[in-house]
Amino acid sequence: MSKLSPGTLLETLDWIPRQRIAPLRRLDLLTLEDLIRHLPRRYEDRRTFDRFPTDPSEIPVCVCGTVLKTSYRRFGPRRIFEAILEDESLGVLGGTLTLRWYNMPWVRNMICTAQRLVVFGKPRDRSRKIVMEHPEFEEIDEMEPSSIHFNRITPVHAAGDGITPKALRELVHRALIETNLKAIDHLLPLEDETLSTQSWHAVHFPTTIEECESARRQLIREIFFGIQLILCSRHGTVRRSGGVSRPGTGLLWEQLEASLPFNPTESQRSVFEEISTDMADSSRMNRLLQGDVGSGKTLVALRAMIQSHESGWQAALMAPTQILAEQHYLNFRRLLDPLGIPVALRTANRNEETGAAGLPGLLNKKTSGGLVIGTHALLFEGSEFDRLGLVVIDEQHKFGVAQRMRLIDRADKPDVLVMTATPIPRTITQTLYGDLDVSILREKPAGRGRVTTAVREDGKRQAIVDFLKAEVAAGRQAYIVYPLVDESEKLVAKAATAESKKWAELLAPATVGLIHGRMDAETKDRVMHEFRCGTLSVLVSTTVIEVGVDVPNATIMLIEEAGRFGLAQMHQLRGRIGRGTHRSWCILMHDGKNAQSLEKLRILEQSNNGFEIAEADLRLRGPGDLMGSAQTGLPDFGPGDLVRDGDLMSEARQTAQKILTDDPDLALPLHASMRAYVKKNQIAAELSDS
Numbered sequence: 001m002s003k004l005s006p007g008t009l010l011e012t013l014d015w016i017p018r019q020r021i022a023p024l025r026r027l028d029l030l031t032l033e034d035l036i037r038h039l040p041r042r043y044e045d046r047r048t049f050d051r052f053p054t055d056p057s058e059i060p061v062c063v064c065g066t067v068l069k070t071s072y073r074r075f076g077p078r079r080i081f082e083a084i085l086e087d088e089s090l091g092v093l094g095g096t097l098t099l100r101w102y103n104m105p106w107v108r109n110m111i112c113t114a115q116r117l118v119v120f121g122k123p124r125d126r127s128r129k130i131v132m133e134h135p136e137f138e139e140i141d142e143m144e145p146s147s148i149h150f151n152r153i154t155p156v157h158a159a160g161d162g163i164t165p166k167a168l169r170e171l172v173h174r175a176l177i178e179t180n181l182k183a184i185d186h187l188l189p190l191e192d193e194t195l196s197t198q199s200w201h202a203v204h205f206p207t208t209i210e211e212c213e214s215a216r217r218q219l220i221r222e223i224f225f226g227i228q229l230i231l232c233s234r235h236g237t238v239r240r241s242g243g244v245s246r247p248g249t250g251l252l253w254e255q256l257e258a259s260l261p262f263n264p265t266e267s268q269r270s271v272f273e274e275i276s277t278d279m280a281d282s283s284r285m286n287r288l289l290q291g292d293v294g295s296g297k298t299l300v301a302l303r304a305m306i307q308s309h310e311s312g313w314q315a316a317l318m319a320p321t322q323i324l325a326e327q328h329y330l331n332f333r334r335l336l337d338p339l340g341i342p343v344a345l346r347t348a349n350r351n352e353e354t355g356a357a358g359l360p361g362l363l364n365k366k367t368s369g370g371l372v373i374g375t376h377a378l379l380f381e382g383s384e385f386d387r388l389g390l391v392v393i394d395e396q397h398k399f400g401v402a403q404r405m406r407l408i409d410r411a412d413k414p415d416v417l418v419m420t421a422t423p424i425p426r427t428i429t430q431t432l433y434g435d436l437d438v439s440i441l442r443e444k445p446a447g448r449g450r451v452t453t454a455v456r457e458d459g460k461r462q463a464i465v466d467f468l469k470a471e472v473a474a475g476r477q478a479y480i481v482y483p484l485v486d487e488s489e490k491l492v493a494k495a496a497t498a499e500s501k502k503w504a505e506l507l508a509p510a511t512v513g514l515i516h517g518r519m520d521a522e523t524k525d526r527v528m529h530e531f532r533c534g535t536l537s538v539l540v541s542t543t544v545i546e547v548g549v550d551v552p553n554a555t556i557m558l559i560e561e562a563g564r565f566g567l568a569q570m571h572q573l574r575g576r577i578g579r580g581t582h583r584s585w586c587i588l589m590h591d592g593k594n595a596q597s598l599e600k601l602r603i604l605e606q607s608n609n610g611f612e613i614a615e616a617d618l619r620l621r622g623p624g625d626l627m628g629s630a631q632t633g634l635p636d637f638g639p640g641d642l643v644r645d646g647d648l649m650s651e652a653r654q655t656a657q658k659i660l661t662d663d664p665d666l667a668l669p670l671h672a673s674m675r676a677y678v679k680k681n682q683i684a685a686e687l688s689d690s
Contacts, residue, residue: 003180006033015174023162024171033184035175036200038168039219039639040155043212046118047151052087052095053123053130058596060122063087064140067115068096072108081108085119097123098131116140120156138166148173153206172204203639217648220640224652231434232656235286238435242413243284246389248276248307252339256306259338262445268296271439275304275417278437279311279390285415288433290423291441292610293575294448297419300441301392302332304417305371309341313389313414316372318379320395322347322521323528327550328394329373336371346374348521385412393418421575422568423610425618427646430653449555451578451608453586455562455601464558464587465506471556472510472537476582478556480540481573483564485516494560500540510537517544546572552580562588563597567617571610619643 009031011021029035050061065085072081083099099119101107111117121135140150148154148169157168181197199215206212257264264272271289278285291297305315319325329345336343372378372385391414418436429438456464468478480503482496496516504512513536515527524544530536532551539545539554546569557577559570570588577584588601603616642649 003183004032004178006031006036006179006181006184008032008179010035013178015178016171020163020167020171023160026162027158027160032175032179035172036179036181036184036204038157038172039203039216041158041639042156043206043209044118044120044154044156045209046149046154049118052085052097054095056123056125056130058122060120062118062120063097064116064118065097067111067113067117069113070108070111072105079103079105081105081111083111083117085117098126098129099135099137100126100131100133102133104134110139111137118150136165138164148205153209153212155204176201176204216639217645220645221648221652223640224645224649225655227431228434228649228652228656229659231431232653232660234435235437236660238286239283241284243282243415244313244389244413245280245282246308246311246313246415247280248310250307250310252306252310252341253303255339256302256335259335264299265296265441265443265445267441267443268300271300271441272303274437274439275300276307279304279307279415284413285417286436287417288429288436288438289417289419289441290429290438291419291421292423292444293421293572294444294579295421295441296445297421297441298328298331298394301394301417301419302335304390304415305392306336306341308390308415309371311389313387314370314372314385315390315392316374316378316385316388317392317394319373319375321544322375323524323544323549324394325373325375326525331550332371332373342370344370344372346372346377348375348377385410388412388414390415390417395420395422421610422572423614425611425615425642425646427642427649428618430649431642434653449578449580449582449584451574451584451586453574453588453605453608455588455590455598455605457590457592459592461589464589467585468538468556468558469507469510472507475553476556477531477534477536477551477554478538478558479545479554479573479576480538480558480560481545482540482542482560485518485542496540496542499560503538503540507538511535512538512540514540515544516542543569543573545576549576550579551576553582555580555582555584557584557586558589559587560589561591562601563590563594567600567603567613567620568610570604571613574604574608 010016010024010029013032016024024030024035027038029038044062046062046064049064052063052065053061063085065087068084068086070081070083072079074080079102081101081104085097085099087095087097097119099121117137117139119132119135119137121132123130124133125131126133136156138149149166155169155172156165157172159165159168181200184200199218202211202215203219206215275285275287275289278287289297289300291300301317305317308315317328319328325345325347329343332343388410389412393416418433424432472478480499482494482499484495485497496514500512500514513527513531515524515531519527527536527539528549531539531554534553543565554577557574559565559573562570565573574586577586586604588604590597590601592598600620603613607613607616640648
């Protein structure tokens with residue numbers, strides 16, 4: 001029997017039930033190749049099952065048992081369906097496990113007594129009873145063939161409304177039999193053609209874990225290579241996209257550096273040179289600057305902006321918040337006013353300009369060479385530039401991709417420097433910023449105060465209050481950070497608004513202020529000004545102070561319910577202290593009930609190295625949660641994992657770079673199947689269009 005083409009439409013096949021076509025379309029599965037490339041998200045070893053859990057765990061387990069009984073009840077506004085699963089493998093000694101679903105009444109129509117189920121989920125402790133809440137489940141029918149569902153390593157594919165993992169498994173199995181697998185293109189040449197057929201079967205229906213892993217890595221290697229080929233090609237395209245040499249003279253920077261009360265670090269000097277060389281080159285600069293909190297990125301950016309100014313071009317710095325934009329503006333004015341370099345501030349609420357007498361407005365189209373600091377307001381009408389030579393994007397992960405591109409994709413093709421104080425693991429940098437050159441600041445300026453981090457349980461609160469009182473009485477200032485602005489009915493967590501009143505009473509006569517993201521800009525400005533000036537001794541806040549706030553006299557940070565924050569975010573918050581010469585303390589409060597949260601907090605207690613913390617955060621939370629995939633454009637890699645498969649991403653990047661170095665004009669070889677993948681991939685789609 002002849003095999004079908006991979007491009008065959010699923011709706012033309014009589015062995016696919018008509019009622020499955022719409023659910024398959026919702027999963028973007030239109031052809032046989034789409035179905036074959038819909039790889040399993042995990043596997044269950046249904047040859048042997050886990051024992052029924054007796055303790056809670058964050059590690060999911062896969063168990064098999066028979067439904068002993070079911071119940072359905074209302075509890076206030078919630079509807080609860082429960083099934084008691086019995087572990088029949090132990091006979092009369094068999095244990096039971098409670099399965100529970102909230103507000104999902106249709107589940108009771110799918111489960112009944114005497115059914116045999118395979119169940120996958122995390123065991124939780126609920127009132128001294130082990131419960132799986134909303135577990136995945138699949139009925140095992142003893143009367144049907146079990147070759148692809150049971151007594152084997154069983155694939156579990158991502159399913160959707162109208163189609164179950166079991167139904168998808170059956171369709172994929174049939175597609176592997178019917179399709180000419182050799183006709184599915186590969187970007188990377190295979191050593192043996194039979195590997196193509198074998199790898200598709202092995203990745204869906206492996207006979208051993210080793211066979212599955214080998215096939216999975218082969219397919220991931222291809223996906224990663226496709227992404228890196230796009231990114232590396234984009235890097236070359238941007239570099240060749242009409243850049244202008246902006247060498248500057250270096251004289252103004254020499255004057256400014258001579259006035260600084262400190263010497264730049266060796267790391268800063270090295271990065272100065274990298275950026276200056278890029279800007280002086282006729283190719284366009286497209287560079288990422290990474291540095292831990294307090295490593296001096298702003299000074300590096302200022303030097304680049306001065307070089308643009310000396311070359312007769314404007315420079316713009318876009319910050320994610322008005323607080324940070326105004327801080328940059330004030331700091332730049334303090335340094336640049338003596339040199340006569342004009343600076344302008346553009347935010348939604350403020351519109352200020354300074355400079356030599358008689359200088360026209362910096363954003364007037366007749367003006368060149370000015371420095372402009374702003375927020376998103378730089379993107380909108382009224383913020384015209386005539387000769388924009390450099391765009392600096394501070395804390396770039398706070399901006400959406402489209403927002404960044406509005407400044408970058410200008411007709412005057414400015415040099416681009418994006419900065420982040422959130423150290424990014426190498427594999428994410430290679431993927432998310434693979435089209436940029438990378439500079440890293442690896443040391444902090446001398447003279448910064450040492451920060452000691454301590455994890456403390458709520459029972460130690462009175463001692464902490466006494467410590468805060470003593471430090472404030474000695475003239476120091478403190479931040480107290482909460483996860484919420486206001487109290488919530490949905491989340492049991494402390495909120496800044498309510499707690500600020502309690503702290504005002506506890507710390508009296510010290511002055512206590514409140515700041516959060518819902519305040520209007522004028523109120524936030526006033527509160528931050530009072531804290532900077534020392535009028536306020538304590539600032540109760542949400543994470544609105546996470547980025548860029550610089551108050552050298554602030555030496556204490558108390559983070560309430562610290563387990564609710566990510567590692568990288570807490571490290572950013574911790575970076576708000578230790579910015580002066582005094583010793584500083586970061587106190588992480590927790591209730592002691594969650595062992596996993598406590599383990600996370602201990603990492604911060606033991607390390608002040610942002611890059612180490614970023615790697616730990618990646619392992620704990622994964623790349624999507626760590627970077628915020630909606631904002632960053634970090635793609636879903638299907639079976640690939642940046643933690644587990646980081647070596648393959650590095651290998652793919654090296655291969656792509658070599659190919660494009662050997663032949664810079666190589667056309668991007670995106671065959672039809674790869675374009676289908678790229679279409680679902682925000683980064684790749686953006687880059688391939690340029």
